[in-house]
Amino acid sequence: MNRVWLFLPLVLAVTLGVVLYWGLGEDPSELDSALVGREVPSFELPVLHDSKAPAGPQMLKGKVQLLNVWATWCAACRVEHPHLNRLAKQGVPIVGLNYKDERGAALEWLAERGDPYTQVIYDPEGSLGFDLGVYGAPETYLIDADGIVRHRHVGVVDQDVWESDFEPLYERYRKDG
Amino acid sequence: MNDTVKTAEVVLLLLALLVVAAPGMAQERFEDPELRERFSELTRELRCPKCQNESIAESGAPISEDMRERVRRMMQEGATDEAIRQAMIDRFGSYVSYRPEFAPRTWALWIGPFVALVIGIGVVLLLVARNRARRQIESSELSEEERRRAEQWLRNE
Numbered sequence: 001m002n003r004v005w006l007f008l009p010l011v012l013a014v015t016l017g018v019v020l021y022w023g024l025g026e027d028p029s030e031l032d033s034a035l036v037g038r039e040v041p042s043f044e045l046p047v048l049h050d051s052k053a054p055a056g057p058q059m060l061k062g063k064v065q066l067l068n069v070w071a072t073w074c075a076a077c078r079v080e081h082p083h084l085n086r087l088a089k090q091g092v093p094i095v096g097l098n099y100k101d102e103r104g105a106a107l108e109w110l111a112e113r114g115d116p117y118t119q120v121i122y123d124p125e126g127s128l129g130f131d132l133g134v135y136g137a138p139e140t141y142l143i144d145a146d147g148i149v150r151h152r153h154v155g156v157v158d159q160d161v162w163e164s165d166f167e168p169l170y171e172r173y174r175k176d177g
Numbered sequence: 178m179n180d181t182v183k184t185a186e187v188v189l190l191l192l193a194l195l196v197v198a199a200p201g202m203a204q205e206r207f208e209d210p211e212l213r214e215r216f217s218e219l220t221r222e223l224r225c226p227k228c229q230n231e232s233i234a235e236s237g238a239p240i241s242e243d244m245r246e247r248v249r250r251m252m253q254e255g256a257t258d259e260a261i262r263q264a265m266i267d268r269f270g271s272y273v274s275y276r277p278e279f280a281p282r283t284w285a286l287w288i289g290p291f292v293a294l295v296i297g298i299g300v301v302l303l304l305v306a307r308n309r310a311r312r313q314i315e316s317s318e319l320s321e322e323e324r325r326r327a328e329q330w331l332r333n334e
Binding site for chain 2: 126133
């Protein structure tokens with residue numbers, strides 16, 4: 001009986017090792033979003049294509065859609081853009097949030113690379129970005145028909161990320177709505 | 178001669194770069210030393226979400242600049258420290274606070290070390306008690322009478 005206790009340190013060391021090894025696989029730059037399960041914060045900003053047209057939170061309600069944060073200065077957005085174009089072609093509605101950018105450069109970008117967005121919110125000061133907790137573009141949010149954030153991804157949404165993280169949720173919330 | 182001038186120029190240029198690169202100069206905007214102190218304390222307790230381990234006071238990342246700006250604005254609007262901290266946590270998650278909240282998911286973090294300490298003390302006490310008991314047995318001497326009887330048994334065998 002007493003002998004068994006001799007193995008306690010070994011068991012503890014192995015347990016600790018397993019826990020730490022498991023932690024190695026985690027990406028420390030990926031943070032939980034504080035916003036998942038909550039409504040998109042309210043905002044009052046112009047539309048990118050038309051400085052006089054107002055954009056508000058109502059444009060993120062009514063159907064399940066993606067909100068994609070992008071900017072022309074963002075290198076990874078370049079990589080992501082063709083993937084967004086493909087998703088848009090498949091019929092996934094994507095609202096763009098042009099983040100801390102210049103209108104001219106942003107419009108040029110869309111003319112050059114194609115425009116996957118149903119609408120683009122123009123946020124040169126990054127105020128909506130701040131309220132969303134954006135800390136680096138690109139970021140993509142899945143928003144349900146009630147305007148509730150259901151998923152957030154920091155980084156490029158490519159085919160893999162779409163299929164594993166977004167598509168199941170997208171289908172599920174579309175059915176629910 | 179020319180080389181010395183060139184070296185001096187390079188050194189000056191590097192120094193200038195250092196000054197330009199120094200982040201976290203935001204507290205200069207508060208005249209009141211008390212507010213300045215509060216601002217620097219708050220920004221040291223908030224972690225830059227883009228960086229792995231830098232407070233927004235130290236970090237030069239654009240997001241840290243935005244966060245400092247927001248802290249400054251909320252202070253000017255008269256928000257309490259708690260309200261400012263909560264506003265940041267609501268947006269960027271509890272990652273952003275260097276002072277973890279006391280919630281079920283952080284219980285292990287807060288209480289774990291104390292539990293380990295108690296277990297450690299328990300083990301030490303147990304070992305000491307056992308050691309003492311063993312020594313008592315070893316050192317217990319036989320009385321004259323016991324010794325005689327013991328020898329008698331040994332002889333009889």
